[in-house]
Amino acid sequence: MAEQKATNITWHEGDVTRDERQQNFGQRGVTLWMTGLSASGKSTIAVALEKVLLARGKHAYRLDGDNIRFGLNKNLGFSADDRAENIRRIGEVAKLFSDAGMITIASFISPYRVDRDLVRKVHDDAKLAFLEVYVDCPLEEAEKRDPKGLYKKARAGEMKGFTGVDDPYEAPERPELTLRTDRLSIAESVVELLRALESRGLLEA
């Protein structure tokens, strides 16, 4: 876990509260944390959800491995430490977006329970809604899809430490939502996500 190094600082509440931002947005800040195997459907569902939310005038933003890796986390590789730090940073950024009032959709394999639990804790401590969404697709199905040919490369030994091949995926134990993407259509998954948001009153301020 990252250690607090800086001293001589105080939390600056500011004059605009989270609640005022949420009123202004007409929604509550929340992080939807989509976890699952490569090719399980995380990003596809995230994009579809973002589109539906926008059509309703809601404000969402997606964080995903592809855009984070080129920017914030471009100085991280795939060592155990770097993987943990990757998820930690993303969790902190998701927290900031949620605090800003946004519906934050993070889609990352995030295979380790301890890393995801840390992200949950960061949100809990900040009294921010956090929904862990298990994008559950059997390995054989994900491997059949393999849109980027990554499983093939991993099986051929061209990539090391690939989740599901030579690195474990630790399934969530108590996710707020599980989407069986080998059974549900994208649209059905989006409906489930909207229900999860609505039932918690997150789509109104």
Next chain:
Amino acid sequence: MAEQKATNITWHEGDVTRDERQQNFGQRGVTLWMTGLSASGKSTIAVALEKVLLARGKHAYRLDGDNIRFGLNKNLGFSADDRAENIRRIGEVAKLFSDAGMITIASFISPYRVDRDLVRKVHDDAKLAFLEVYVDCPLEEAEKRDPKGLYKKARAGEMKGFTGVDDPYEAPERPELTLRTDRLSIAESVVELLRALESRGLLEA
């Protein structure tokens, strides 16, 4: 500069464009980067600006040393490398907020030109508006204010590497806006900032 380590990734554009998010917000994404000495007035002005923007139904979020240091950057100290990485990460987060369509108000001493220029470049490369705001207050005035007693501690040798005392502040050479906070009131500074946003068409989509 941080090196790109990850491979096998592609930029995921997604189905919702930045322009659609901006239309939905009724504003353009932008980063206002407030730089200046400790006690120059950065945070005070940032808070006041956020408040005025909210009253107009605009969507803003503040990033500042106090809230970033406890979260995203809690594993960074004050070595030269860590200071650079501190600003780099904040710049990348500001870029994400701007890309989301938010008016992002970052207030950090950020004393080194090279660090600020890197943040500007990150925004330029992403075709995002970036306004460097020099919160210009003479050292003797800032030191007189000293609301947290930090200059006093630094002069007493209890804090090392304090900007303006035993570490340099490199003033911006071509900031988009300079606020002489020993001459302007908070309200006047906010008016200047609103003008800077309005004149660039950033307060409408």
